[in-house]
Amino acid sequence: MRFSTLLKKPAEWMRSPGPQSDIVMTSRIRLARNLVGHPFPGWARKEDRAVVMEEIRPSLENLSEMKDSFSEEMTKLTALEKQVLVERHLISREHAAKGPGCGTVMNRSQTISVMVNEEDHLRMQAIRPGLQLMSAYRSLDQIDSALEQELPYAFDHQYGYLTACPTNLGTGMRASAMLHLPGLVLSEQINQTIQGANKIGLAVRGLYGEGTEALANLFQISNQNTLGTDEKEIIEHLDRVINQMIENEKNARMKILEDKPTMMQDQIGRAYAVLKYAHIITSKEALNYLSMIRLGCDLGFVPEEERETITVLLTEIQPAHLQISAKRKLSPEERDILRADIIRTSLNGLTPPDFSTILTERDDDDE
Numbered sequence: 001m002r003f004s005t006l007l008k009k010p011a012e013w014m015r016s017p018g019p020q021s022d023i024v025m026t027s028r029i030r031l032a033r034n035l036v037g038h039p040f041p042g043w044a045r046k047e048d049r050a051v052v053m054e055e056i057r058p059s060l061e062n063l064s065e066m067k068d069s070f071s072e073e074m075t076k077l078t079a080l081e082k083q084v085l086v087e088r089h090l091i092s093r094e095h096a097a098k099g100p101g102c103g104t105v106m107n108r109s110q111t112i113s114v115m116v117n118e119e120d121h122l123r124m125q126a127i128r129p130g131l132q133l134m135s136a137y138r139s140l141d142q143i144d145s146a147l148e149q150e151l152p153y154a155f156d157h158q159y160g161y162l163t164a165c166p167t168n169l170g171t172g173m174r175a176s177a178m179l180h181l182p183g184l185v186l187s188e189q190i191n192q193t194i195q196g197a198n199k200i201g202l203a204v205r206g207l208y209g210e211g212t213e214a215l216a217n218l219f220q221i222s223n224q225n226t227l228g229t230d231e232k233e234i235i236e237h238l239d240r241v242i243n244q245m246i247e248n249e250k251n252a253r254m255k256i257l258e259d260k261p262t263m264m265q266d267q268i269g270r271a272y273a274v275l276k277y278a279h280i281i282t283s284k285e286a287l288n289y290l291s292m293i294r295l296g297c298d299l300g301f302v303p304e305e306e307r308e309t310i311t312v313l314l315t316e317i318q319p320a321h322l323q324i325s326a327k328r329k330l331s332p333e334e335r336d337i338l339r340a341d342i343i344r345t346s347l348n349g350l351t352p353p354d355f356s357t358i359l360t361e362r363d364d365d366d367e
Contacts, residue, residue, distance in 0.1 A: 001070045001108060003081055007324065010312045011088055011110035011127070017307075018130020022298040023246050025178040025218065025311070026127050028089075029136040029235075031144055032163045032172040033122040034154040040164045041102075041117040049101025049117045056116050059150045060105045065112055065143055071105040074098045080329075083320035089127065091115055112143065119164045120172075122147070131242060133175050133235045141231075160227065169227045175238050176222035179245060182295045183252030185217050186267070193245065194219075201225055202241060216287040216314060221245070253299065265355045268296040276347050280333070281340045286317050290343075293350075301353040313346055 009015075013026050034040060038052050053073070061071050074082065074095070082096040091104050095118040106113035115123040126140040154162040161172035168174070184190045194204045203224050206214040221242060223234050256264050271292035274281070281289075294310045296302040315321065317339045323330050326338060 001068050003070065003072070003077070006070050006106075006108075006110070007084070010315065011090075013111060013127050013129040014312050014315065015308055016129045018128060018132050020246055021130035022307075023180055023249050024131040024242065025180055026089075026129060027131055027133045027136050028125055028127050028176045028178070029133065029140050030123060030125040030174040030176075031140055032120040032161070032165075032168045032174075033124070033144070033147075033151075034162055034164070035121050036152040036154045038121065041119060041121065042164055044101075044117070046100045052121050053101050053103055053116055056122060056151065057103060057105065059147055060114055060116075063143060063146060065139075066105060066107055069105055069107050072103060073100075074102040074104065075100055080320050080323050084324055087315055087318040087320055092118060092123075094118060095123075112139070120168075131177060131239070131246075133177065133239055137173075137175070137231060137235055167224065167226070170229065171226045171231050171234065173226055173231055173234060174222050175235050176220050177238070177242050179219050179221060179242070179249070180217055180291065180294060181219055181245070181249050182217040182291055183249045183256060186256055186263075187252045189248070189252060190219075193248065197221060197241065197245075200241065202238065215284060216291040218291070253295070257299070264299075265353075268292050268299075268301055268353050269355070272296070272302075272347075272350075272353050275343050276350075277344070278340045279344075280336045281343065282336055283317065283319060283339065286339055286343060287314060290314055290317075293353075296353050300357065301355055303351050306350055309346055309350065313343060317342060 018024070035052060035055065038044070039048055041049060044052070057071065060066055061069060082091070085091045085104065086093055086096050088110065090106055090110060090113040092115065095102065095104070095115045098117065102117040104113065104115055111128065112124070112126050114125075124140055124143060126136040128136040156162055160170035163169055163172050181190060181193070184193055197204050201224050203222050205220040205222070206218070221238070223238055226234065271289035275286070275289050275293065290310050290313055293302060294307060297304050297307040297310065319335055322335050322338050322342070330338065
């Protein structure tokens with residue numbers, strides 16, 4: 001599959017709703033694996049990485065799940081193409097900076113992607129829409145088991161799967177979910193939520209992982225420890241915490257609607273007006289306004305079926321996607337102009353927010 005084919009359709013998780021998808025955007029499972037007898041990527045020479053690549057890549061491409069896959073060495077991709085893969089959460093920012101002996105393989109629906117010679121020899125991930133951690137794990141576990149039949153994994157009976165970073169020892173698994181939490185942000189409860197998650201061994205990160213900002217009110221919640229705990233326990237723990245966060249977010253939204261309905265109406269209405277008529281808009285501003293429109297879908301002020309348009313836009317207005325679309329490198333100002341144009345076009349068919357339910361409830365309260 002060519003890179004241009006990969007770009008023709010948004011990833012499946014952008015187009016398909018899942019359980020609790022009004023708050024949980026995606027569930028992701030990542031497995032780290034290394035091969036016996038080869039230095040880990042961080043200590044490997046270019047020649048060492050090339051040998052590992054030659055050993056791993058055919059096994060990946062022959063998997064039934066990877067039929068007609070996109071498979072490429074990082075040196076064969078342009079800087080913009082790499083950044084597009086980062087914006088789609090298919091590779092890490094660190095992998096985008098890798099050179100010879102590094103590569104990536106992913107399926108057509110972009111639900112399974114594998115980085116070769118990132119921090120570990122293999123970094124495999126499965127992405128599902130909504131809260132589907134166990135489903136994502138099962139799909140990736142099948143691939144992992146098939147590869148383990150062909151590749152000599154580095155495994156120790158005391159420490160489990162051996163990884164470059166000690167925090168990944170054991171299962172080598174990171175489970176995470178991307179949550180949309182505008183209610184907790186608007187009600188100023190988000191810091192308390194993050195601190196609570198940290199206290200019980202979970203990490204809370206921004207849109208693109210560690211060290212990134214929580215744009216569009218999106219937060220990644222993931223486990224931090226993998227040693228001494230099996231995969232099912234990790235997933236069940238994370239699942240329980242996420243369900244509590246979902247409940248807290250729903251309560252925060254309802255509380256704002258009850259106590260400050262005009263503020264909620266203003267946030268969503270202002271976002272719609274700016275996105276509908278702006279001719280220049282930055283990435284950060286657009287993401288945050290799109291977050292408010294998505295909230296409007298969740299609360300019934302905008303038809304729910306239009307959520308997909310917003311979800312796709314959250315990715316397709318990112319800088320690299322814009323430049324791939326324009327087929328040339330753009331200045332920051334040119335990107336801001338093109339971004340506004342794409343959003344205006346996409347919102348042409350979007351139903352304006354209808355706040356009549358708020359107004360009706362307020363009139364009933366007055367009586």
